[in-house]
Amino acid sequence: MSVKFESVSKSFGEHKVLTDVSFEVKPGEIVALMGENGAGKSTLMRILAGVYPHGSYAGTVRVHGAEARFGGVRAAKSAGVAMIHQELGLFPELSVAENLLLEEIRGSHPFRIRWDEVFKTAQAYFDELKFNVDARALVGDLRTGSRQLVEIARALRTNAQVLIMDEPTSALTEPEVVRLFELLAKLRTEGKSIFYVSHRMEEIAKVADRVVVLRDGVIAGLDDAKSLDRDKIIKWMVGRDVTNIFPKRAPEAIASLKAARAGAALFSTRQLSLRQLSTGKELVKNFDVDVWPGEIVGLGGLMGAGRSDVALAVFAAFAANSPRRNEFEVTGKVVFEGRETSWDSPAEAQASQVALLTEDRKLTGLFLNRPASENMTITTVNKLGGGRRLGVINKKKEHATIKQLASELKIRGPGLHVEVGVYSGGNQQKVALAKCLALAPNFLILDEPTRGVDIGAKLEIYDIMVQLTKKGVGILLISSELPELLGLSDRVVVLRKGEVTATYDGPHYDPEQIMHSASL
Amino acid sequence: MRKYVSLLIFIGTVIVVGIATNGGFFSPRNLSNLSRQVSINGILSVGMTFVILTGGIDLSVGSIVALAGVVAGILQVNMGYGDRGLTGAAITIAAAVGVGLVAGLFNGLFIVRTKVVPFIITLGLMVIARGVALILAKGSMISPTGDAFSFLGTGFIGHTPTTIILALIMIVGIVWSLASKNYLSVVLTAVTGGSFLYAFLGYTGAPIPVLIFGGLALFAHFMLQNTVYGRYVIATGSNAEAAFLSGVPVERITLGVYVLMGVLAGLSGAVLTARLGGASPNAGDLFELDAIAAVVIGGTRLTGGVGSIGGSVLGAFLIGVLNNGMSLLNIEEFYQKVIKGIIIIVAVWIDVKGRSGRK
Incomplete structure (x- = not known):
């Protein structure tokens, strides 16, 4: 099935995130969607997947030639559009098989579930895909990569004609990535249209047919993926030359x-x-x-x-x-x-x-509901209070530290007294780094x-x-x-x-x- | 803006109650009594603010109040400390506070060591402490307490000291607010201080429980805003894992807030017993819920990391005004409960709505 965007625009309040985006994806084509955080990739994909319903954006989305007027995710799904989320949408307390076959179990029998069959069907499906996942395991016990495989399998199971993958390889091992690419090649021959959102150039050169680069909600460039020119893509993404x-x-x-x-x-x-x-x-x-x-x-x-x-x-x-x-x-x-x-x-x-910048800023790095300023000095507040638990914090000194770190790290946000949870990813990371650098x-x-x-x-x-x-x-x-x-x-x-x-x-x-x- | 929703609700409630009672609510005598009634829940709310800021909860405070009260009563009545003047009173208060300290250690240590959620541990102690209070008191009231001890709950300080203390607090508050260019705070300090002056000088001077509550609230507010300890409490509640990896001694902080809560509950038990002139093992029933309600009305989030002492004090006074106003209006107690519950839900609902609308 083909997908066509015709001058699609979308705003959140005053903030315009997409402006006149038009391009087409043919059946059997894999298109890589690239761009910086906030360039509008996710917004565009959410429009296609029905997360932002028809009427909440301007322009036309056509699936298989007909205008798609999805009222929600369900409508998009039944029209054959499936999105594999980066933020995983699985049920951690349920088994892998239940997650995979949720819809099918529901339709099978009103009072009785034949669990043997459910597990057998699920395991057979994973074996067929050559995904190394145990159908009886609880999703919550799986590592992130395996969960991602379950997500992918679930989307494929629905026999969707249009697949949207958002950073599908971010947690996969090398052999799993190879296996995924084999699958994508097969799906291409079956005439499916695939959107592949990723930052990884090497992958894109391997798997995609074309590259679409978004910048500030506009298409900055379209190119053939086979002859991918790395510098050119970066220039499109950033809007300036980046030689090294x-x-x-x-x-x-x-x-x-x-x-x-x-x-x-x-x-x-x-x-x-x-x-x-x-x-x-x-x-x-x-x-x-x-x-x-x-x-x-x-x-x-x-x-x-x-x-x-x-x-x-x-x-x-x-x-x-x-x-x-x-x-x-x-x-x-x-x-x-x-x-x-x-x-x-x-x-x-x-x-x-000695300082540590932790792996996941949201889980183990930042205090999301606290101001950016407080986040930056939590590591040194003890010293600012004279080393005593009931010591009074020297606010003048604290303020000076915060100001200096913010300008050194070029932290740009809605204000340092605003909770850091509303900052963009890049600036959140800079605040997390500032927390480390405050220790000198x-x-x-x-x-x-x-x-x-x-x-x-x-x-x-x-x-x-x-x-x-x-x-x-x-x-x-x-x-x-x-x-x-x-x-x-x-x-x-x-x-x-x-x-x-x-x-x-x-x-x-x-x-x-x-x-x-x-x-x- | 959301900070002021509770304040607006409070002012609205005061006006409604004032009109409904034909101004009787505003008599210095009533206001003075009201502030004394609020004190006990107020002291508990100060401790509860710290607990909830760490993302925890303490359901055992009402039972600790009863147990500490019973211990105070036994010392005063059965062991003769009631006849030993100030020394007897001091020993009694220390014992009640000590009971609270032990109870707080029990909660804190079990929560930190077993990693069972605070809800369950403190629920357990709520039942245990109530049981111990009933055992010690043999199920009945213990009275009367000695005069020196009763002063803690029923005493006043004269007009002159009241004026000096309130004036000092107001001057410091206003200068501080001006220095940080917080003009709203200037107005609030002036209005609040003025109201207290009016109430206390028009009657018998400042009641002792109100002085204790006020002193504790001011100290706790300062601690939360300006000390390392306050920052650590907030960080622990906002994200415990990140706090630990940022050098915050999360376990000690968690233990500390339950100990603090216990100590304040023990003190409340002493004040309550002194005010009533005797101890009942059934005292303090549902006090934990009033304290939690006050804290939540004050804008402190149950998930931890966001909140203030000022908000909790306001919450405690809102509940106090409701209780007082409805009593003045002779509303039956059964109906009072229903109305109070509705107002708590509405106040927090508006607060939550304001918060999500801002994003």
Whole structure:
């Protein structure tokens, strides 16, 4: 089925998010939709999927030639349009099979469900798709990647003719991605139209036929995906030339790093291991790393390889004073500035001027219903109060810190006294980073510093990282984006199932070799 | 704007009650009594604000009030501390506060160690403490308490000290508000202070329970706004995981708010017993619900991380005005309950509506 947008526009109040968007997707075509956060991709896809009903936007959407006047998601579904959400729409308390076959179970028999058959049907379907998922498992117990596979399977099960996929690979392992691409190729031959929203250029070159780039709600460019020109796409997305998105280190910086490496390391771990006590599973095994002053060490690996666990273990998140001390056991040594640490909590790690930017800013980083300003100084408020629990916060000093951080990090939002939950993704991430930088850290662990951040903010965050290294700060960088990891790191350590499989020295890396070390 | 919804409802209620009672509501004597009645729920609301700010709840406060009261009563009546003047009174108050402290530790330690939700732990203590109070009092009223102790609940300070204290608070409040250019706060401080002056000077001076409540509220407000402790309480309630990873000692903060709540409940028990001149093991019934209602009417979110002491004080006074006004109007108690419940729901509903409309 074909899909055609004819000068589609949409506003939220005064704010125009889409202006005169027109393009067509033919049957059997995969179109990649690209653009920065807030460029209007999701809005456009939500219009197609019926989330924003007919009448709430201007222009015409045609599905299979006829004008689509969807009153809601149900209408879109019955017309054959299925959307796979990035924010997962599954029921965590139900089994995989129930999630997959929800509609079919409902229609089968009014009083009796034949559970054997339900599980058998579901398992057979996953086997047919070659997705490695247990139909009897509870969705809530699955890792994010497997949940994503269940979402995809559910959409395919409805036999939709138009599929919308929003960042479908963000949590998948390499083999799963390969399998998904095989499936997409098959769906293409069946004449389905597929919208593929993604930031990952390599994937798009592999899977898509055409690329549509949105910027500020307008189509900035259309191109053939097979001859994808990376620089041109970035230019369309950002609206300016970006020759090299990773800042080059000055020759002096490289020289001084070489000199530093002759001396003592700033930060080291020896035989660091982390065991989950309930399952006995070793999440990290005998992890060794050294970080010298001014160095960025990349920690590579797939999702679930234990990268974030390393960060949390180092930061004393499972130590004696942690609410989770009875769930995990940490062994091995962490050496900082020449001395073995005995931090009993993140508070003590911070007191030694070590900071952690957590993986998920919304879950573990920010206080969403509090002002941005308070978020930025929560790590240092103890010092601002003279180190005493009932100490009075020096508000003048606090205000000065906030102002300085906001201008240093170019934080742009509706005002620093406004709750940070209403900030855009990029600016939220900057506030989370400001919280770390307020400590004036000597060693900084950055876990996915640019996830869900638009390219403009990304470049600014990279810049800040390089500025920090100039001051002699050591950085341990965790990133799932390979180009970012390789573009910024002086050295890359690859983890697989909690163990180091390889270490590579920069600045030139072979991405395929690194992927190989990560997946083996 | 949403901050002022409760304030507008309060002013509206005062006007309606004032008109319905032909101004009888505004007599200094009535206002003075009203403020004394509000004090106990007010003290509890101050503690409850901290608990709810961390995202918790404490259902045991009413029972702690009763247990602390019974212990105070036993000391005063059965153990002869009622005849030992100020020393006896001081020991009695300390014992009641100590009972609250132990109860708060019980709640806090179980919540932190077992990770069972506060609702269940404090529900358990609500039943346990009530049971212990009934056992200790053998199911009956203990009275009368000694004069020195009763002063805590029924006493007044004279006109001169009342004037000096209120004037000082007003001057500090107004100067502070002017310095931070908060003109609304200037007006509020002046009007509130003026009302209290009118009520207390027109009658017998400031009642002791009101002074305790006022002092605690001011101190708690300052603590929440200006100290590291306050920031940590708010951070814990806003996002406990993020707070821990930002260096906040989440477990100690959580333990601390339940201990604080317990101490204030113990103090309330002493004040209540002193006011009534005796202790009943059935006292304090449903006090926890009045305190929670006051906090929620004041705009503190049950999910934690957002709220204020000022709001809770306003909430406590709104409930007090309703109780007082309906009594003056001779509305039957059964109907009073229905009306009070409706007003609580409406006040919070308007607040929630205002919040979602803003986004």
